[in-house]
Amino acid sequence: MYDVATVRKDFPILSRQVHGKPLVYLDNAATSQKPQAVIDAWVDYYTRHNANVHRGVHTLSVEATEAYEAAREKIARFFNVPAPEQLLFTRNTTEAINLVAMAWASANVKAGDEIVVSEVEHHSNLVPWQRVCEVTGATLKLIKVKPDYTLDFSDLDRTLTARTKLVAITQQSNVLGTIVPVKPVMDAARRVGALVLVDGAQSAPHSKVDVQAMDCDFFAFSGHKMLAPMGIGGLYVKRGVLEAMEPFLRGGEMVLEVTYERATWADLPYKFEAGTPNVADAIALSAAVEYLSRLGMDEIRQHEVALTKHALERMREIEEITTFGPTDLSLRGGVISFYMADVHPHDIGTVLDREGIAIRTGHHCAMPLVRSRLNVPATARASFYLYNTEAEVDALIEALKKTQRYFGNAHARRA
Numbered sequence: 001m002y003d004v005a006t007v008r009k010d011f012p013i014l015s016r017q018v019h020g021k022p023l024v025y026l027d028n029a030a031t032s033q034k035p036q037a038v039i040d041a042w043v044d045y046y047t048r049h050n051a052n053v054h055r056g057v058h059t060l061s062v063e064a065t066e067a068y069e070a071a072r073e074k075i076a077r078f079f080n081v082p083a084p085e086q087l088l089f090t091r092n093t094t095e096a097i098n099l100v101a102m103a104w105a106s107a108n109v110k111a112g113d114e115i116v117v118s119e120v121e122h123h124s125n126l127v128p129w130q131r132v133c134e135v136t137g138a139t140l141k142l143i144k145v146k147p148d149y150t151l152d153f154s155d156l157d158r159t160l161t162a163r164t165k166l167v168a169i170t171q172q173s174n175v176l177g178t179i180v181p182v183k184p185v186m187d188a189a190r191r192v193g194a195l196v197l198v199d200g201a202q203s204a205p206h207s208k209v210d211v212q213a214m215d216c217d218f219f220a221f222s223g224h225k226m227l228a229p230m231g232i233g234g235l236y237v238k239r240g241v242l243e244a245m246e247p248f249l250r251g252g253e254m255v256l257e258v259t260y261e262r263a264t265w266a267d268l269p270y271k272f273e274a275g276t277p278n279v280a281d282a283i284a285l286s287a288a289v290e291y292l293s294r295l296g297m298d299e300i301r302q303h304e305v306a307l308t309k310h311a312l313e314r315m316r317e318i319e320e321i322t323t324f325g326p327t328d329l330s331l332r333g334g335v336i337s338f339y340m341a342d343v344h345p346h347d348i349g350t351v352l353d354r355e356g357i358a359i360r361t362g363h364h365c366a367m368p369l370v371r372s373r374l375n376v377p378a379t380a381r382a383s384f385y386l387y388n389t390e391a392e393v394d395a396l397i398e399a400l401k402k403t404q405r406y407f408g409n410a411h412a413r414r415a
C-alpha cells in the first residue's frame with residue numbers, strides 16, 4: 001500500500017512554508033525535490049570520501065572510484081542497461097542529446113539525409129538536430145501532434161524513408177503529459193535502418209524504463225527530475241553504436257596514450273567522460289534510484305495517475321480553464337498544462353505563489369508546440385510527483401478559483 005504521508009517525511013523541504021502557507025510543490029516536471037537519503041549520500045561523500053577518481057593510489061581515491069563505479073552499476077541496473085560501461089554520465093538530458101549530436105551525428109549524417117523529431121519535443125531534443133541539419137545539409141522532419149494531443153503515427157512509413165538516419169523522440173511530453181508509445185517508432189525506424197534516440201527526461205522519473213525491452217539506440221535522462229541533485233544525468237547507448245562512436249569532449253580522463261602529436265582513447269565508458277567527473281552527484285543519483293526502486297515505479301505511476309484524475313476532474317469545476325493533453329489517463333503522465341480565459345499564466349503563477357503553491361508558467365522550453373500548435377502565448381503547468389497529495393490538488397483548485405474570481409472581477413470592473 002502506497003503511503004504518501006510516510007513518503008513525505010523523507011523530504012525535508014516539504015515541511016517549509018512559503019508566504020506563511022505550507023509549500024505545495026507542483027513544479028516537478030521542472031525539477032524534483034530530494035529525499036534525505038539522497039542528501040545524506042551526497043554529504044557522506046564530501047564528508048568522508050572526497051578525492052579525484054581513477055588515477056589515485058591513495059585510500060580516498062580508491063574509495064571514491066569504487067563508489068562512483070558502484071553508482072554507475074546501480075543506475076545501469078535501474079534502466080536494465082546490459083553493461084555498466086554502456087551508461088555514460090552526463091550533466092543532464094540536454095548534454096546527453098548534444099553528445100549524440102556531436103559524437104554520432106557528425107560522423108553519420110550527411111547532406112540529403114533526414115532526421116525525424118516530433119512536434120512536441122522540448123528544445124533540448126530539437127535545437128541540437130536543427131544544428132546538425134544546418135551543418136550537414138540534412139533535413140529535419142516532424143511527426144505531427146493530433147488534436148487529441150497524441151502523436152500521429154498514421155503515416156510513419158511515409159515520414160521515415162531510406163534517407164532517415166535518426167528518429168529522436170520524447171517518451172513523455174513535458175507540456176502535454178502525453179506518453180509516447182515508442183514501439184511503433186522503433187518498428188518503422190528498423191524498417192528503414194534508422195537509429196532511435198529516446199528523450200527520457202520526463203519518463204525516467206515516473207515509470208519503469210527498460211532500455212533493452214524498448215530496444216532504442218540511445219536513451220537520455222536527467223537525475224535532477226528523479227530525486228537526484230542537479231548536474232548529473234546519463235546516456236545509454238547500444239553497444240555496437242557506442243563502440244563505433246568518436247569521443248564527444250577531449251582532454252584528461254578519456255585517453256589511453258598521449259604524445260605531442262596524437263592521442264588514443266581510453267576504454268568505455270571513459271572515452272566519453274573527459275575531465276574530472278561529477279562523482280558526488282553520481283553517487284547521490286544511485287541513492288535516488290535505490291529510493292525509487294524501494295517505493296516501486298508501478299506504485300509511483302499509480303499514485304500519479306490518481307492525482308492527475310482528481311486534478312482533471314476538479315479543474316472542470318472552473319469553466320474558464322482549458323486543459324491540454326490526452327483525456328485517456330493511460331496515455332498521460334502527471335503533467336497538466338492549462339490556460340485560464342482572460343488571465344495571463346504568469347499572473348496565475350504569481351497569485352498561486354502567494355498561496356504557497358509552486359507551478360510553472362511559460363512555454364516550458366517547447367515554444368513551437370505552445371505557440372503554433374496550442375496557439376497560446378504560454379500555459380500554466382502543474383506537475384505531480386510521488387510526494388504530492390490529493391489535499392494539495394484541492395489546494396491548487398481552491399487557489400485557481402480565487403485567481404479566477406479576482407481577475408474575473410477586475411475585468412468586470414474595467415468593462
Ligand code: PLP
Pocket residue numbers: 029030092093094095122124125170172173174199201202222365
Ligand atoms: N526533454 C524533456 C522532455 C524535458 O522535459 C526536459 C526538461 O524539462 C529536457 C529534455 C531537458 O532536461 P535538462 O534541462 O535536465 O537537460
